[in-house]
Structures are given as C-alpha cells and as structure tokens.
Amino acid sequence: MLPKLSREKLIDLCRRMLLIRHFEEKLILLHNEGRFSGHYHVYIGQEATGVPALSCLGPDDYLFTTHRNHGHLLARGAEPKRLLAEILGRRDGYNKGKGGTFHTNVSALGFLHTSAVVAGIIPLAGGTAYAAKAKKSGQITACLFGDGALEEGAAPESFNLASLWKLPVLYLCENNGKYGRGRAIGAAQSSTMAAYPLTDLPAAYKIPAEQVDGTDAGAVHAAISEAVEKIRRGEGPQFVETQTVRWPGSESNWPVVPVPTEFSLAWDLSAVPDAVKEWYRECDPILIFVRELVEGKVVTKEEIGKVEEKVREEIAQAAEFALASPYPELETALEGVFA
Numbered sequence: 001m002l003p004k005l006s007r008e009k010l011i012d013l014c015r016r017m018l019l020i021r022h023f024e025e026k027l028i029l030l031h032n033e034g035r036f037s038g039h040y041h042v043y044i045g046q047e048a049t050g051v052p053a054l055s056c057l058g059p060d061d062y063l064f065t066t067h068r069n070h071g072h073l074l075a076r077g078a079e080p081k082r083l084l085a086e087i088l089g090r091r092d093g094y095n096k097g098k099g100g101t102f103h104t105n106v107s108a109l110g111f112l113h114t115s116a117v118v119a120g121i122i123p124l125a126g127g128t129a130y131a132a133k134a135k136k137s138g139q140i141t142a143c144l145f146g147d148g149a150l151e152e153g154a155a156p157e158s159f160n161l162a163s164l165w166k167l168p169v170l171y172l173c174e175n176n177g178k179y180g181r182g183r184a185i186g187a188a189q190s191s192t193m194a195a196y197p198l199t200d201l202p203a204a205y206k207i208p209a210e211q212v213d214g215t216d217a218g219a220v221h222a223a224i225s226e227a228v229e230k231i232r233r234g235e236g237p238q239f240v241e242t243q244t245v246r247w248p249g250s251e252s253n254w255p256v257v258p259v260p261t262e263f264s265l266a267w268d269l270s271a272v273p274d275a276v277k278e279w280y281r282e283c284d285p286i287l288i289f290v291r292e293l294v295e296g297k298v299v300t301k302e303e304i305g306k307v308e309e310k311v312r313e314e315i316a317q318a319a320e321f322a323l324a325s326p327y328p329e330l331e332t333a334l335e336g337v338f339a
C-alpha cells in the first residue's frame with residue numbers, strides 16, 4: 001500500500017528509492033570494471049524499508065548503521081558523488097576516503113557511526129539514547145541492523161538496559177532472508193536464531209516488537225511512524241522487523257546485476273532472465289511501489305520516467321566526480337588517528 005503522504009512526498013520517496021538502486025547498480029559496474037577493489041554490500045531489495053522508515057525521523061535524531069549502509073545514507077539525503085568517492089577511497093569522499101564502503105559516515109545527517117562489526121552499533125545506540133534522555137533533548141536514536149545482529153550478545157544486553165531505562169531508541173531489524181523463501185509475513189524465513197520469530201527476542205525484554213513486510217512502503221511507513229511517536233511520548237524502546245526477500249544479485253559473494261533496473265520493468269519483465277523473474281515480479285520493492293503510484297493515479301508513467309532520467313544523470317555525474325577525485329596523499333595516512 002502507499003504511505004499516507006502528499007503526492008510530492010510520495011514522488012520524493014520514489015526518487016530516493018530509484019537513486020539508491022541506480023547508485024548501487026553503477027557501483028557494481030565500477031567494481032566489475034576494476035575501478036575499486038575489496039568487498040562491499042549493496043542495499044538492493046530493501047529500498048522500500050530504508051526510504052519510508054528514515055522519512056519518519058526528525059533532522060536532529062541520531063542514526064547508526066552497518067556494512068549495508070549505502071541505502072540508509074542516500075535515503076537520509078547523502079550526496080551520491082561524495083558517497084561514491086568515499087567507497088572508491090578518494091579524497092573527496094565523506095571521510096576523505098578512509099572509511100570506505102564499510103565505515104562511511106555522514107555525521108551532518110545525524111549518523112554517529114557506521115560499523116561492519118555485526119551488532120557493534122547496538123550498544124552505541126543505547127549510549128546516545130541514554131544521553132538524549134538525560135539531557136531531555138527530545139532526540140531519538142534509530143539503530144538499523146540486520147537479522148544476523150540478533151545472534152550477537154551485544155543485542156540482548158542492550159535490549160535489557162534500553163527496556164529497564166525506557167530509552168528513546170528505535171530498533172529497526174532488516175530481515176533480508178533468502179531468495180524465494182519467507183515472502184509472507186511470519187512465514188518461516190531462513191534463520192539461524194533459536195528465538196523465532198525474531199520478535200520473540202526483544203519481546204522477552206518487554207520491548208514492543210512488530211513484523212512488517214519490508215517491500216511494502218506503506219506498511220513500513222505506518223509501523224515506523226507509530227513506533228517513533230511512541231518513543232517520543234516516552235514509552236521507551238520499540239522494535240520493528242521488516243521482512244524482505246534477498247535480491248538474487250546478492251546471492252553470491254560478489255554482487256551481479258541480472259538486469260539493469262528501469263521503472264518499465266514494473267509492467268514488462270521480458271528483459272529479465274527466467275531464473276530471477278519471480279523476484280522482480282513479486283519481491284522488487286521499487287517495482288511494487290511504482291505500480292502502486294501509477295495504478296493509484298498518483299503519477300503517470302511519463303512522470304516516473306522523468307524522475308528516473310534525472311536520477312540517472314545524477315548518478316552519471318557522481319561517477320565522473322568520484323573517478324576524478326584523487327586518492328588521499330600518503331602524508332595524510334596518520335591524520336584523524338586517535339590511538
């Protein structure tokens with residue numbers, strides 16, 4: 001369903017989702033061309049979670065994210081050119097090329113830390129939530145992590161304190177499952193957690209916990225805006241699990257693009273290889289959102305086409321900018337090192 005928002009806001013959500021998709025498909029291309037090396041993860045398939053979810057936060061709220069951070073940063077308004085430069089290890093990146101894909105951080109947007117240490121951010125989020133509560137600043141902390149983070153001891157320890165101290169923190173657990181399984185809410189997804197459904201874990205710590213379909217932008221928006229309202233009212237931590245089906249391009253260790261995305265795939269899948277058609281037909285959150293926008297008569301196909309064209313231009317310029325940016329100078333290697 002569509003989020004209950006104005007036409008302008010819905011178009012903006014669509015633009016941000018397309019921006020993430022085209023950014024990451026470009027990133028994969030650049031990697032395949034040998035323009036950067038090292039491992040990286042993409043957010044493709046989860047755009048209808050991050051974009052509507054982060055739109056529910058205020059400008060002063062704190063955020064923490066993980067190795068799958070690109071989509072979160074772009075959803076919150078990061079500039080594609082500076083993010084891409086960072087991932088490519090260039091001087092004009094947000095962290096002067098020293099953070100890279102795993103640790104890109106944009107503090108001006110409220111992100112205090114991005115960590116590839118699975119669950120490493122969950123206790124940190126408890127820290128900023130504690131500080132905000134002590135200072136009565138009204139800020140909340142959004143802690144974004146994957147289903148795998150619940151396996152780490154840091155998660156239950158943090159839930160315990162957050163619950164006891166009624167900390168203003170939103171736990172958003174993106175359960176990205178496995179291709180072809182667990183599309184339905186509550187259906188058995190692949191999990192290595194004995195506590196199942198995953199919401200059993202926060203619920204044991206008396207943290208209200210809800211599961212939503214992470215490919216349904218309207219459901220995500222409704223769940224997160226309600227959770228954020230409760231946190232702001234002083235009701236303490238809230239946990240939302242969003243379920244998505246893993247993008248088949250992320251099945252192997254190195255992402256591959258089975259078919260370049262364009263909005264027209266929402267109605268015509270003839271260009272999509274048979275092996276992955278089911279995902280693009282049933283599980284691609286952007287194509288679902290685009291169909292809802294057009295079939296709900298919010299926008300025309302032509303209007304979406306124009307939005308996508310602009311996004312494409314922005315990504316092409318971002319790639320030019322990032323590739324032209326120099327690597328950091330050797331003499332700066334020890335700058336910003338604290339220990």
Ligand SMILES: Cc1ncc(C[n+]2csc(CCOP(=O)(O)OP(=O)(O)O)c2C)c(N)n1
Binds near residue numbers: 068117118147
């Ligand atoms: C503490 C720790 N253990 C193991 C790893 C290796 N590792 C990197 S990503 C990952 C899977 C994380 O799964 P999940 O949190 O569900 O995130 P997803 O990649 O599915 O979005 C693991 C085990 C790590 N980075 N940190």
Ligand SMILES: [Mg+2]
Binds near residue numbers: 146148
């Ligand atoms: Mg996962």
